[in-house]
Amino acid sequence: MPAVTTSRGSRQNAGAALRFGRLAAMGAVAGLILIAGVWASWGTAQHVMLSKGREQGTMAVQACSGDRCTGPYTPTSAGSKARARVTIEQSVAVKKGQTYTVTVKPGSSDVVRSGPAGLLYAWVPLGGALLLASVVVAGGLRLTRVAWVMAGLGAAQLTVTFLAL
Incomplete structure (x- = not known):
């Protein structure tokens, strides 16, 4: 009888280990x-x-090609400067001819909505x-x-x- 109990116990241990795994x-x-x-x-x-502390403004989307759209940037936050051209990823959230509020990524001309x-x-x-x-x-x-x-x-x-x- 002890062999049967050991076998049953090892099966239960294996089942518990598999469940835990x-x-x-x-x-x-x-x-x-x-x-x-x-x-x-x-x-x-x-x-x-x-x-806070980042350049914020608006972007008027003028042209889109591939997966990028470009347009001029108009600042609305203090310390931000106007740019003739910034880029934003073209997606369902960006359409040509629209103006969006954006934040400029630091050290680049890329913007995000x-x-x-x-x-x-x-x-x-x-x-x-x-x-x-x-x-x-x-x-x-x-x-x-x-x-x-x-x-x-x-x-x-x-x-x-x-x-x-």
Whole structure:
């Protein structure tokens, strides 16, 4: 009889180790997805959120080619200087002939949209990461309530951004 108990005990230990391994792996994947979303968003969001001391103004989009749009920059903040040409990434958030509030990236002639629409647009990668990570959390970690909250937050962020633009 002791051999049967040892066999059963080792199977239970192996099952527990596999469950722990699955939880650790899926937790790491979900965490990595969320970190990547924050990292991708922060490149633009930092210029919008931490705008104190940065050059702020408006940009009138005159021409677009490829994935860039150009136009003149008119300053609205103290210490900012007018520029004949600045560039912004062309996306759904930028259209030729429109004027946008922008923040100049330090040390360059590149600008990013500012204001509420620019802030929401900067965090779009995080919204997508929340949606993707919610699938991992629901399926891999089996935390369905947490997954629904994550998916709801991601969908809400993307929806509000779509409506703001």
